[in-house]
Amino acid sequence: MSIRLGIENVAWRVGGRAVLSGVSLEVGEGEVVAVMGRNGAGKSTLLDIVAGLRQSTGGVVRFNDRPAADWSPRERARLIAHLPQAVRPDLPFLACELVLMGRYPHTDRWFESDEDRAAVERAMRRTDCWGLRDRLVQTLSGGERQRVLLAACFAQSPQLLLLDEPSSHLDIDQQLHCFSLLREERERGVACLAVTHDLNLALTYATRIIVLAEGGVALDVPVEEASQRTDWLHLFSPRLTLSTTASGRSWVAYE
Amino acid sequence: MTTAPRHSGQWLWIFAAAFCAAALLLPFIGPFGLDFGRVRAREEPDWSILIQLRLSRTLLGLCAGGALSLAGSLFQAMLRDALATPYTLGISAGASLGAVVAIWLGLQQIAGMPAIWMAALAGAAVVLALVVGGALQQRRVSAFSLLLTGLAANSMCSALIIVVYGLVSPTKSFSMTRWLIGSIDSVDYTALAGFVAMIALSAAIVMRQARSWNLMAVDPSWAATRGAHLNRLMLSGFGAGSVLTAATVALTGPIGFVGLVVPHVIRTRIGADHRVLMPCAFLGGGVLLAGCDAIGRVIVAPSEIPAGAVMAILGGPYLVWVLRQRSAL
Numbered sequence: 001m002s003i004r005l006g007i008e009n010v011a012w013r014v015g016g017r018a019v020l021s022g023v024s025l026e027v028g029e030g031e032v033v034a035v036m037g038r039n040g041a042g043k044s045t046l047l048d049i050v051a052g053l054r055q056s057t058g059g060v061v062r063f064n065d066r067p068a069a070d071w072s073p074r075e076r077a078r079l080i081a082h083l084p085q086a087v088r089p090d091l092p093f094l095a096c097e098l099v100l101m102g103r104y105p106h107t108d109r110w111f112e113s114d115e116d117r118a119a120v121e122r123a124m125r126r127t128d129c130w131g132l133r134d135r136l137v138q139t140l141s142g143g144e145r146q147r148v149l150l151a152a153c154f155a156q157s158p159q160l161l162l163l164d165e166p167s168s169h170l171d172i173d174q175q176l177h178c179f180s181l182l183r184e185e186r187e188r189g190v191a192c193l194a195v196t197h198d199l200n201l202a203l204t205y206a207t208r209i210i211v212l213a214e215g216g217v218a219l220d221v222p223v224e225e226a227s228q229r230t231d232w233l234h235l236f237s238p239r240l241t242l243s244t245t246a247s248g249r250s251w252v253a254y255e
Numbered sequence: 256m257t258t259a260p261r262h263s264g265q266w267l268w269i270f271a272a273a274f275c276a277a278a279l280l281l282p283f284i285g286p287f288g289l290d291f292g293r294v295r296a297r298e299e300p301d302w303s304i305l306i307q308l309r310l311s312r313t314l315l316g317l318c319a320g321g322a323l324s325l326a327g328s329l330f331q332a333m334l335r336d337a338l339a340t341p342y343t344l345g346i347s348a349g350a351s352l353g354a355v356v357a358i359w360l361g362l363q364q365i366a367g368m369p370a371i372w373m374a375a376l377a378g379a380a381v382v383l384a385l386v387v388g389g390a391l392q393q394r395r396v397s398a399f400s401l402l403l404t405g406l407a408a409n410s411m412c413s414a415l416i417i418v419v420y421g422l423v424s425p426t427k428s429f430s431m432t433r434w435l436i437g438s439i440d441s442v443d444y445t446a447l448a449g450f451v452a453m454i455a456l457s458a459a460i461v462m463r464q465a466r467s468w469n470l471m472a473v474d475p476s477w478a479a480t481r482g483a484h485l486n487r488l489m490l491s492g493f494g495a496g497s498v499l500t501a502a503t504v505a506l507t508g509p510i511g512f513v514g515l516v517v518p519h520v521i522r523t524r525i526g527a528d529h530r531v532l533m534p535c536a537f538l539g540g541g542v543l544l545a546g547c548d549a550i551g552r553v554i555v556a557p558s559e560i561p562a563g564a565v566m567a568i569l570g571g572p573y574l575v576w577v578l579r580q581r582s583a584l
Contacts, residue, residue, distance in 0.1 A: 072482075091473075093469075093472075094526065097526070097528060105481055111530065
C-alpha cells in the first residue's frame with residue numbers, strides 16, 4: 001500500500017476570519033514534512049482537515065487520488081493516524097489500553113488478537129514507553145503521555161502520520177529519538193506531516209519544509225534548499241540567522 | 256500508582272454469580288418470614304407471596320438497577336465525565352413531570368396500562384425529542400450541546416413540577432413525593448416482561464458498541480480518527496440510553512445514585528474497559544438496587560423504606576467522598 005496526499009486550494013474560515021485561504025500541496029510516500037509557521041498560522045487546522053476532524057470551507061483533500069469524502073471513517077483510519085496536541089482521558093485507562101485502541105480500525109474482534117498485542121508491544125518499545133504499560137494515563141507526566149500517544153499512532157500502522165507537535169513535552173533526547181523514528185517510518189514508505197516549532201529539528205530530520213503564513217503556503221522547499229537559504233527565517237522572527245556547525249550542518253541561531 | 260495486569264474475564268463471572276444468587280435468595284427476605292417447606296409444597300399464602308410479590312419485585316429491582324447503572328456508565332463515556340448520570344440529560348426529569356401530571360389529573364389508566372407509566376414515558380419522549388432536536392441543530396452532536404440542553408430540560412421540568420405541586424391537594428402531593436423518591440413495587444408479570452424486553456434490547460445495542468465507547472471516553476476526535484462513525488454512535492447511544500432510563504423511571508420513579516455509584520466503584524476496581532465494565536455495571540447495579548430494596552422492606556418492618564431512599568442514604572455520603580477524592584487530584 002502506498003500513499004499520496006493531495007491538498008488542493010483548501011480554505012478554512014471561522015467567524016469571518018480566513019485561517020487558511022487556498023492551501024495546495026502534494027505529499028508522497030517517504031516524505032517527512034515539517035509543517036511550520038507562527039502561532040495561529042493554521043498548522044493544526046490543516047492537519048485536522050486532513051484527518052477529517054474539521055470540514056474545510058473550500059477546496060478538496062484527496063488520498064491516492066480519491067476525494068476524502070469518499071473514504072469511510074474506517075478506511076481512512078487504516079490509512080492515517082493523527083496525533084492530537086492533547087488527550088486527557090477523565091476515565092482510568094491504562095497506557096497499554098490507550099495504545100491498543102490504535103488497533104480498532106483493523107479488527108472486528110471483540111477482544112484484540114495476539115497479533116494486535118504484538119503490534120502494541122512493538123510500538124510501545126519503539127517510543128520507549130513499554131515500561132509504562134500498566135500505568136494509568138492520568139498519572140503520566142506530559143512527556144510520558146506524549147510517548148504513549150505516539151505509540152498509539154504507530155500501533156495503528158498507518159501510511160500517513162499527522163503529528164501535531166509530536167516533540168512537545170519531550171526532553172531533548174526523546175525529541176531526537178521521536179524524529180529519528182519518523183526517519184525510520186520513512187524507510188517503510190510512510191509519509192509524515194509533523195507540526196513543529198523547532199527549526200533545527202526540522203532542518204536535521206525533515207526531508208521537506210513547509211511554512212504557513214497569512215493563510216497560505218509561504219515556503220515549500222526540500223530541506224537541502226532550506227538549509228542554503230536565509231530569506232525564509234524572517235517568517236518566524238527577525239532575530240534568526242543561519243550558521244554552520246563544526247560538522248558542517250546548517251544551524252539556526254538566535255541573535 | 257501501578258495496577259496489576261487485569262484478568263477482566265473473571266470479574267464478569269463473579270458479577271454474574273452474584274446476580275443469579277440475588278435473584279434466587281432476595282425473594283426470601285421480607286417482613287413476612289417464608290417457610291421453605293410450605294413454599295416447596297406450594298402452599299398458600301407463602302407460595303403466592305414469593306412468586307407474585309417478592310420474585311416479581313426482585314426481578315424488577317435487578318433489571319431497573321442494571322438499566323440505570325448501564326445507562327450511567329454509557330453517559331459517563333459519552334460525555335467523558337465520571338460524574339454524569341442517567342439523569343444528566345433530563346430524561347428522568349421529563350418522566351417525573353409526566354408522572355406528576357398524571358397524579359394531578361387523577362388519571363388511572365391510559366390505553367389499558369397504568370396512567371403513571373404511560374405519562375412518564377410520554378414525558379421522557381418529549382424531553383428526548385427536545386434535547387436531540389436542539390443538539391441536531393448543529394451539524395455535529397457534541398457532548399457539550401447535549402449537556403447544555405439536558406441542563407435546560409432538567410431545570411424546566413423541575414420548575415413545572417413545583418408549579419403542579421402548588422395546584423394539588425395534600426393527599427396528591429404526598430403521593431407525588433412518594434413517587435419522586437423512587438421505589439420498587441411488585442408488578443404483574445405482563446408488565447415486567449415488556450419492561451425486561453425493552454431493557455434487554457437497549458442493553459444489547461449499548462454493549463455491542465463497547466469498543467467504540469472506549470474510544471469515545473478518551474475523546475470524540477480520538478474516536479473519529481480511529482474510524483468510529485461519530486454521529487451514528489452518539490445518536491444510537493443517546494437513544495438506547497434514554498430508553499433504558501425512561502422505561503426504568505416510568506416503573507420505579509427516579510431512583511438516584513445507582514447510575515453514579517456502581518459504574519464508579521466498578522471502574523476503580525477493574526478499570527475503564529467498557530467491554531467488561533458495561534456488563535459488570537449492569538449486573539452489579541441490579542444486585543445493589545434489589546439488595547437496597549430488600550433492606551428497605553425489613554429494616555423498619557412492618558413499614559417500608561422505599562429503595563430510592565435506601566440508595567440515597569447510602570449514595571449521598573459516597574458522592575461526597577468521590578468529590579473529595581476528585582478535588583485531591
